[in-house]
Amino acid sequence: MQTLISKVVALAGGVGGARLVHGLAQCLAPEELTIIVNIGDDFEHLGMKICPDLDTVCYTLAGLANPLTGWGRADESWTVLEELRALGCPDWFHLGDRDLATHIERTHRLRVGQPLSQVTQDFCKAWKIPFTILPVTDDSVHTWVYTEYGKLPFQEYFVHQQCQPRVTGFEFAGVAGAAPASGVIEALQTADLVLICPSNPWVSVDPILAIPGIRAAISHREGFRQIIAVSPIIGGHTVKGPAAKMYTELGIQPSALAVARHYVPLLTGFVLDTIDAAQANEIGHLGIRPLVTNTLMPTAGERRRLAEEVLQFALKLRMS
């Protein structure tokens, strides 16, 4: 599309982020889009390094993602997991055969010293993804979820315990010493639009924003750039994941407004669903320009439509 918004950086977590990024990928040229991905969910399982958000974004852009779940691979089989189970291995984390190849080769490369960003770049090349996908850092940052039962590693909370424990807080262990991966700061500093995807603010976006240097790079050219978030909360609920449940447990009414407040003072614009139109005014009072539209995007066409609207919105904000 013809636009003055020619450098877009998307901050993305898992499924919701991947969907909007998939829309952007249909509107922008390869050099116009950089995706910076959360790695706080990454963990080691059976000795393998698993990066759920990176994989979800990559699989989605490569056309390899399972269309039903949004994560994992399409046309997946489960033979290795069946045999791992026979050996007494834990099977709460679902490792499909196709997906496993990613974990095996990534683990191998990391062990011989390649940074995660380099591995990701090589995988994107192999999967014919023309856009730049960057893990926010090559260092280890581990999200811990504080719950009524003590602190849990993110995947233990998210997958094994299926988000059941009541949440009291979060910790991004290692974040203070983590450095942005090569290319991250440069992409943010030169962006016309930084788009915070409809990912979980607490555990997908906050671990990105908490890396030293990221917030400063986003705010770098204040006034010249748009910083827009898309609400992952629609009508008080999330399409997927525990963001709404987390807001409630932390004593905050889950709403688009709550998400906008979460990102103040970073934002210039905010996209919320038509079902939440009544909150637009109050978001405006935060000094953030609202865009009310349909934010559900199960299909490729709807992702493209939402991405186009967000880009037009950014252009309008810039021109105003």
Added chain:
Amino acid sequence: MQTLISKVVALAGGVGGARLVHGLAQCLAPEELTIIVNIGDDFEHLGMKICPDLDTVCYTLAGLANPLTGWGRADESWTVLEELRALGCPDWFHLGDRDLATHIERTHRLRVGQPLSQVTQDFCKAWKIPFTILPVTDDSVHTWVYTEYGKLPFQEYFVHQQCQPRVTGFEFAGVAGAAPASGVIEALQTADLVLICPSNPWVSVDPILAIPGIRAAISHREGFRQIIAVSPIIGGHTVKGPAAKMYTELGIQPSALAVARHYVPLLTGFVLDTIDAAQANEIGHLGIRPLVTNTLMPTAGERRRLAEEVLQFALKLRMS
């Protein structure tokens, strides 16, 4: 079977060893059979520790082996390998999906500090193998094949280059500092019969015999115990693998007699195929009692028949 041979230790490499061990497993009670397996072929591939001989023996005894190849898993699929190939990984070593579960979990356990013998014991339990299977050592020993093109890691020679390079010698790197795994020396010292399976003398059995303490333990109760080898060479050829080719390239006519000479002065008995009956006399002249019989054993029934004959032969030698 009723016999005075009630403690049998089999020294085994890959497919040929696994076949005879499969026959012994049909004749002996769980406490009567210990299998000591070569680990010189073990290697690291895509960051995973792969133990081809241990796996072939275990899969065979568990009834999980591919009946056509003798190695790898029955009912195997290749989805992970297909995806690894898409990521640009080398695919010369055929990693099946079922087989991969073994490598993943073994690698994981070794990395957290479990010795290989413990991992093997746990896997045998999971696979319901009632016999004791021991890697000859928990230390690393790497077989190098010296060839016309320089020295090659064993699997590079064996699988990647398909045994094409002309062999000039062998090295078992690390062997001088390797200690027998827990249970190996005890099993050998108390055995009534030490059976050298029809495995490759150069690269399957020699790396076992080269571990410090193994030869001494085998010879420990000289006169009380039988030490019998079964020839892997039949009519100047091998059923599988490069043993005959290696003999030729090292300037030795490949024959049952050459194998018997290889193991002098360890042996009290030697089993050779009927096709090689003419060599029995000369083997006798080495001070080794020969048994001539049909040594081909593609089926479970033939493996049992050969195992029974070998056990009867050991009993006869003992009584004589």
